[in-house]
Amino acid sequence: MWTEVNNSLHRKFEFKDFSEAFAFMTRVAMIAEKMDHHPRWTNVSNGHQMFLQTVACKNSIQFINRVFAHSNQ
Numbered sequence: 130m131w132t133e134v135n136n137s138l139h140r141k142f143e144f145k146d147f148s149e150a151f152a153f154m155t156r157v158a159m160i161a162e163k164m165d166h167h168p169r170w171t172n173v174s175n176g177h178q179m180f181l182q183t184v185a186c187k188n189s190i191q192f193i194n195r196v197f198a199h200s201n202q
Contacts (some may be wrong), residue, residue: 137169138181152178 131138144150150172157179161167169180 132179142177142179144175144177146175150175153177182192 133139142150142153144153154170154172154177157168157170166181171178173197
């Protein structure tokens with residue numbers, strides 16, 4: 130579930146292993162590139178955290194962030 134944290138949408142993901150986590154990041158990277166809207170994220174082993182916000186709009190949550198989050202349910 131996505132939550133609002135410090136003017137961004139945030140979600141934690143857990144995967145079976147690093148390979149599965151990296152495959153997810155690759156899929157998200159392709160979506161991000163098409164939308165020209167890139168997340169801030171961290172990955173450690175099989176765990177992954179993603180933060181979505183719009184830097185050009187004073188680091189706020191914009192409609193595109195919600196669309197991006199919805200595409201990564």
